[in-house]
Amino acid sequence: xxxxxVMARPGRWLRRGVLAAALLGAGLGAAGAQPxxxxxxxxxxxxxxxxxxxxxxxxxxxxxxxxxxxxLVALDGKGEIRPQMLQGWTVSDDGLxxxxxxxxxxxxxxxxxxxAEDCVASLRRWGGRDSSGRRLLAAxxxxxxxxxxxxxxxxxxxxxxxxxxLAKPSVHVPFMMPxxxxxxxxxxxxxxxxxxxxxxxxxxxxxxxxxxxxFRRNPRYKPRDEPADGLAGGKAVxxxxxxxxxxxxxxxxxxxxxxxxxxxxxYAPLDFLPVLSRDRxxxxxxxxxxxxxxxxxxxxxxxxxxNNLKVRQAxxxxxxxxxxxxxxxxxxxxxxxxxxSMTLCGTRYSSExxxxxxxxxxxxxxxxxxxxxxxxxxxxxxxxxxDSALINPMAMVVADRMKRIGLNxxxxxxxxxxxxxxxxxxxxxxxxxxSAVPVIYTGFDMSxxxxxxxxxxxxxxxxxxxxxxxAMTPLLRRFEAEADPERRxxxxxxxxxxxxxxxxxxxxxxxxxxxAWRRELQGVVDFGFPVLWNIRRAPR
Numbered sequence: 001x002x003x004x005x006v007m008a009r010p011g012r013w014l015r016r017g018v019l020a021a022a023l024l025g026a027g028l029g030a031a032g033a034q035p036x037x038x039x040x041x042x043x044x045x046x047x048x049x050x051x052x053x054x055x056x057x058x059x060x061x062x063x064x065x066x067x068x069x070x071x072l073v074a075l076d077g078k079g080e081i082r083p084q085m086l087q088g089w090t091v092s093d094d095g096l097x098x099x100x101x102x103x104x105x106x107x108x109x110x111x112x113x114x115x116a117e118d119c120v121a122s123l124r125r126w127g128g129r130d131s132s133g134r135r136l137l138a139a140x141x142x143x144x145x146x147x148x149x150x151x152x153x154x155x156x157x158x159x160x161x162x163x164x165x166l167a168k169p170s171v172h173v174p175f176m177m178p179x180x181x182x183x184x185x186x187x188x189x190x191x192x193x194x195x196x197x198x199x200x201x202x203x204x205x206x207x208x209x210x211x212x213x214x215f216r217r218n219p220r221y222k223p224r225d226e227p228a229d230g231l232a233g234g235k236a237v238x239x240x241x242x243x244x245x246x247x248x249x250x251x252x253x254x255x256x257x258x259x260x261x262x263x264x265x266x267y268a269p270l271d272f273l274p275v276l277s278r279d280r281x282x283x284x285x286x287x288x289x290x291x292x293x294x295x296x297x298x299x300x301x302x303x304x305x306x307n308n309l310k311v312r313q314a315x316x317x318x319x320x321x322x323x324x325x326x327x328x329x330x331x332x333x334x335x336x337x338x339x340x341s342m343t344l345c346g347t348r349y350s351s352e353x354x355x356x357x358x359x360x361x362x363x364x365x366x367x368x369x370x371x372x373x374x375x376x377x378x379x380x381x382x383x384x385x386x387d388s389a390l391i392n393p394m395a396m397v398v399a400d401r402m403k404r405i406g407l408n409x410x411x412x413x414x415x416x417x418x419x420x421x422x423x424x425x426x427x428x429x430x431x432x433x434x435s436a437v438p439v440i441y442t443g444f445d446m447s448x449x450x451x452x453x454x455x456x457x458x459x460x461x462x463x464x465x466x467x468x469x470x471a472m473t474p475l476l477r478r479f480e481a482e483a484d485p486e487r488r489x490x491x492x493x494x495x496x497x498x499x500x501x502x503x504x505x506x507x508x509x510x511x512x513x514x515x516a517w518r519r520e521l522q523g524v525v526d527f528g529f530p531v532l533w534n535i536r537r538a539p540r
Contacts, residue, residue, distance in 0.1 A: 039214070039241035040521070040537070041262040042530055043253055046388050046416035047210030047246035051202075052190040053175050054129050057464075058420055059442075059529065062171055063266070064244065066231070066531055067215055068109075069175035069196035072100065072119065073167045077230040077527065079290070081167045084224070084232060085114070085176060085197070087149075095483075096155040098162055104149070105222045108178055108197050116145035121179035123153075129187035130172040131456030131463075132165040132448070135480050160483030161450060168451050169231055170444035170529075188462075199223070199235045199533050200242065210417045213244045228525055228534035235533040238523075242532050248387040248415070257282065257516060266530050268516035269389050270328045276516055283524070285514040290443030291528025294344050295324065295394050295508035296454065298437045302466040303428055305380060305407070306435060310373035312503035316358065318366035318401045325509035327393040335511035342454050342499050344510055347447040349489055354497030366405040380409045380435040383423065385416040388440075390513055395438035398508060402436075423464045437464075438508065442528060449479060449495055454505025469502040 044063060050056035053065035074084040083089070087103040106114035120143055127133035137143070141156035153162065166174055178195055185191045194202050200215040207213050223234035245262070247253045250269035256262045258279055268276055268284060276282055297319070299306040306312050322337045339345040340355025380402065384395045399411045410429075414422075419437060427433040441453055449455045457463035458472045475498060479491045499505070517524055520538040525531050 037240055038537070039243045040239045040264070040532060040535065041243045041245060042264045042266065042532065043247050043256065043262050044244050044266050044530075045390065046385070047248075048207075048213050048244060049209050049417035049420065050190065051194055054126055054172055054187050055190045056420075057171055057423075058416070059171070059266075060244075062173060063530055064202075064213060065173060065175050065196075066198070067200040067242070068194060068198045068202045069177065070106075070198045070235075071167075071173060071175060071231070073163060074231040075167050075169050076232040077525075079230075080232075081163050082229075082232040085119075095158065098153045098155075099146075100151055100153070102149040103224075106197055107220045107222075108195055109201055109218060109220070110195060111220065112178070113148075114176065114197050115148050115179070116151035117148075118179045118182070119176055120145050120151050121183040122176045123174060125177075125182040125185065125187050126172060126174040129462055130168070130174070130451070131460060132161070132168055132450045133172070133174060134460055134462070135159075135450055135456075135476070136162065136165045139480070158481045158483070160481060160488070161448075164448060165450070168448070170442060170451075197221070199237045210415070211246050215242045215244075216240065223533075228523070230525065230527045231531065235531075237533050238536045239532070246387075250389045253389075257518070260518065263521055264515065264517040264524075264530060264532075266515055267390060267513045270330060270513060273331075273514075281519050282516055283519050283521075284516050285526050285528075287512050287514050287528050288346075290344070290347055290447045292344060292346070292510055292512050293390070293440050293442050294339070294446055294510045295391075295438065295440050296505045297398060297508060298423070298439050298453075298465045298505065299467075299503070300433070300435050300465060301468070301504075302426070303433065303435070305375055305378040308373055308375070309502065311370065311375050312506070314366050314369035314373055314375075314405060315402065315407070316500075316503045316506040317361055317369055318363055318405045319398065319506050319508050320361040320363075320401070321507065321509035323401075324394050324397045325511050327397050328390075328511065330511055335509065339510040340496075340500060340507065342452055342496050342505070342507070343447050343449060343492065344443045347443050348485070349447060349449060349492045351489070351493040351496040353493040354500040358500070363401065363404055366401075370406050375406070377408050379429055380407050381429045381433065382409050382411045383419040383434050383437045384411055384413045385419045385438075386413045387415040390440050391416070391438055394440075394508055398438045426466075444528060449476070449492055455495060455499050458504070465505070467502070467504045469498065469504065472498050472502070472504075 044060045048060045050061050070085050072085050073081050087101045089100045127137035139157050139159040142154040145151045199221045201218050203214040217237045217240050223236045226233040254272040325335045340352045341350045343349045385391045403409050425433050446452050459468040475495045482488050522536045523534040
């Protein structure tokens with residue numbers, strides 16, 4: 001049976017059995033077992049395994065964190081930076097001193113007040129992990145609390161993206177934590193206590209790693225007195241309970257949404273978009289711009305064979321984006337045949353400089369490049385996250401093309417949670433290490449070069465792929481010091497050219513993958529990833 005035949009009668013009973021099993025596994029089944037109150041049920045793309053947003057690199061950890069933590073500033077729906085936990089800020093005439101003031105009444109989930117000391121400790125911990133944060137702190141002379149509600153960031157040299165860094169919307173987001181936690185936990189170690197000040201309370205005793213996380217409305221949270229707008233504005237919560245669940249099978253996800261067992265899919269299964277789009281009870285999001293997705297292959301630059309630039313260049317030549325993205329069967333307008341911009345095409349820093357040689361990617365050319373590289377048949381351990389509806393089909397094409405050019409591929413199929421843990425390993429492949437991981441990122445992660453996974457972590461040693469290109473360092477330094485948008489775009493062209501030349505993070509294609517939710521959910525903020533504030537459930 002074709003996947004598009006999800007509503008056909010022959011598969012009905014099998015589908016119902018699979019759906020029942022999945023929902024029981026997520027704690028949602030069994031007649032009479034549900035409480036009288038209906039929780040809002042969000043199906044995330046992969047299971048939640050890591051709770052600390054400074055350690056975790058997955059979207060699901062970011063989604064979790066936006067529910068329980070809060071940020072100093074936030075992007076609205078137009079990409080403008082607005083105060084969130086802050087009342088406001090001032091900047092000195094020379095642009096080197098920023099003074100931030102917290103808005104009154106902020107409390108941690110245990111009832112203690114949020115202070116400037118908490119914010120300073122949180123920023124220091126985030127800056128020890130995140131690419132933008134590291135660069136910001138490297139340009140900082142002093143970061144200190146001046147009063148319980150006020151702190152100062154004094155730069156030692158010009159840094160044009162202070163507010164951009166603080167407003168970073170995706171991995172790794174500068175979420176605030178109590179100083180007693182942030183100040184005592186290294187950024188490479190997960191915090192042992194989840195204590196935020198955000199709109200939801202995490203129910204740690206009900207967490208089933210990889211399957212289900214549950215939340216209650218935070219009665220202490222004081223939303224801003226403004227309409228919700230993107231990640232900014234008033235984060236008012238109108239539902240008492242919410243659940244993040246994992247249903248790995250795409251057909252089961254689609255059926256669960258159509259039948260009303262779940263309310264919201266982070267990503268609608270692409271195979272089922274025609275069916276879901278015809279259902280009047282559903283709303284399909286319309287992602288564009290920075291909400292689009294770019295696929296890529298994270299490479300282990302520290303170990304053979306991808307410590308060899310010529311091997312990386314051979315792989316890049318093999319990754320025909322039109323072939324890889326075609327596996328999703330997307331309609332026109334939802335994908336690009338090719339984009340060689342590390343910051344995504346159609347975003348503010350878009351540039352395809354250096355991509356001219358990749359206009360005509362070819363397996364035959366890639367084979368010859370691999371033969372000329374000195375490749376010695378080293379084993380390539382490819383971690384293949386099969387439970388991700390978006391990564392899985394692209395990963396199969398990537399693996400096939402790697403094998404067809406002559407790489408000795410050991411394709412290890414596993415769930416994303418396991419792949420994410422293995423990805424952090426720095427052991428050689430003989431001791432459980434890895435060589436390559438097909439992944440996806442949104443424009444929220446990629447559109448700013450200082451936070452871009454294939455650019456911003458250059459020579460930092462803090463990301464799993466460990467790339468270090470000495471020629472990139474002065475370009476990034478010029479970009480971070482520059483404040484003028486036009487000059488920044490010119491520098492970005494040089495950065496893109498160098499990133500493609502060094503093959504930091506070979507791209508596999510840009511496309512859209514919309515969310516979907518039940519029409520009875522009113523006030524959904526369509527921002528490109530799920531946020532559960534501002535939502536009311538229409539009466540049935």
